[in-house]
Amino acid sequence: MATKNSYESILTTLSKPGGGEFGKYFSLPALNDPRIDRLPYSIRILLESAIRNCDGFQVMEKDVEKILDWENTAPKQVEIPFKPARVLLQDFTGVPAVVDLACMRDAMNKLGGDSNKINPLVPVDLVIDHSVQVDVAGSANAVQANMELEFQRNKERFGFLKWGSNAFNNMLVVPPGSGIVHQVNLEYLGRVVFNNGGMLYPDSVVGTDSHTTMIDGLGVAGWGVGGIEAEAVMLGQPMSMVLPGVVGFKLSGKLKNGVTATDLVLTVTQMLRKHGVGFAVPKESQNKVADFTFHGKQAQMKHGDVVIAAITSCTNTSNPSVMLGAALVAKKACDLGLEVKPWIKTSLAPGSGVVKKYLDKSGLQTYLDQLGFHIVGYGCTTCIGNSGDLDESVSAAITENDIVAAAVLSGNRNFEGRVHPLTRANYLASPPLVVAYALAGTVNIDFEKEPIGTSKDGKKIYFRDIWPTNEEIADVVQSSVLPDMFRSTYESITKGNPMWNELSVPSAMLYSWDPNSTYIHEPPYCITTDHISPAGSIHKDSPAAKFLMERGVDRKDFNSYGSRRGNxxxxARGTFANIRIVNKLLKGEVGPKTIHIPSGEKLSVFDAAMKYKNGGHDTIILAGAEYGSGSSRDWAAKGPMLQVEEQLYMMRDVVEALRNLERQNDIPQDELQAAQQPERICSAIELRQLHRSPYLQWYQRPIGGP
Structure with missing residues (x-):
């Protein structure tokens, strides 16, 4: 039972300079605890939240003490409850959250209660940004054409979200075409300080997207979480989290000419994670040349050639320096007569309308257009895998010749199969470098020594010839990026656009489920991860594609897995459907297949799971220690559960269980060693042997069971 807050004695009034008060806040210095001075600022945000929400029920005094004693408790991985100030959603993860809320209303109604009481208890902001695809690129009408296609594909989803914005209190939906969620959060939604009925407290947010941490740049504590956690917070529950450690990273000096903030961030990330993604081509194949015809003209492609060059993502397009830097690179290149090969798919997708305004004011958008970087939409596009199709001739050249084609993007993710199914080499770069690589046409180049092209008067042009100085960039930022651009953009952001405003939605407080819908489906419950639950395109030969075609959906309307998360x-059919996943049961074969061991059939993972289920067989999934890492994704948890009905086991769970058993029982060492060596346990032979192990049979019970 909740009780009176025991920290009310430190409530302090913030007075206005001319008299009166702004409100009251919980003053940490008023605790007179010397440990506070040693707490990192991010931990102080957690401390203030715990103090403000300390009710003796959801948040206890002992939780406050854990945070105060951070230096001693954090190394012990203690858990604390955290109640963020608000929740941030995008449409891929937002649809299933709203589906669950609608389902809860139905359940309340069936129980005879007041279904209108089901509402988010904290502010929820949902930005529709993940649905626009780069179907049309390299043309002046790309924005309008892509938006029309976006609405054709997603009309039902958008209508559902528009219904939700009207039906639920405390929920703001930002219409499609407005920008990318994290840039909109940074430029508009972030409160920095809340004033809730006279109670002042720091803004904090959890978002169903790993890039939510962008908002930390404003001093707002932000975390990326899964959809299930976000829904719990929406309904007033604290989020249980391990009290985090804090790593300090000190930067000194200033960036040299030619080095962007993006380069710095990627370098810091590499230093912190020591993790890289690359590709290798056998030496004898490195000089392979694929001849093809592009729109009636002869063309060639080699390993490492760029086929996608995309200026995209919230992180980069929210930085005017790198955006205007890219535009200056384009201007210098155009002045010298450089061009981008016509078969390279170029695109520019800003995270907000502000970017277009300052590019237009600078006069530099013209040069980006000249190189094919027309604005294609205001959304995630290539970064989320919505890169659209490549030209058929380019696709054929890649697949028929097994070319390792490259994509260069100013995005945040280059997971296998994420950017495009046919680009095995995907590189993250700053917007100016995206333009430079598009001009070079290949990632297999040394910019210091090799020319990127030839000028209109026949001279070799090098990277240094087109790269702007920091002073040039600063000057154009100063003259082109103006405060009024932000004000005018966001004054009208929630008013939508004609296509959004024309969507007709019911006014009922309960949702009318359509059993034939392939987007929104009444769920069989009521209340990471790209390899488990992909977000990108639906492959034509996948179980999900078969399901859609059986219901009359044309291939061109498949859309993406992310767009169909409401079904x-x-x-369930998309679980483990990533085209780049590797299954050791198939001896390293790449693709979403497995072996149905009793019959020896090679099937999709979903079809095999259903065959096991129908045959009454328990199933087991063995995976490495990184299982579940990556983007926050609730369907990475729900999907396997629906496939195998909770009979989900991970490699680390099996190993830990066997280690525990070793301490209690006399287990044969050969079996124990086999179970603790992933390279052995993940072979088909070892799996079959281990399947007969009595100790593994002992462990085959639902996780969390007796």
């Missing part, structure tokens, strides 16, 4: 039938 459990699609998402």
């Amino acid at each position: 459990d039938e699609i998402m």
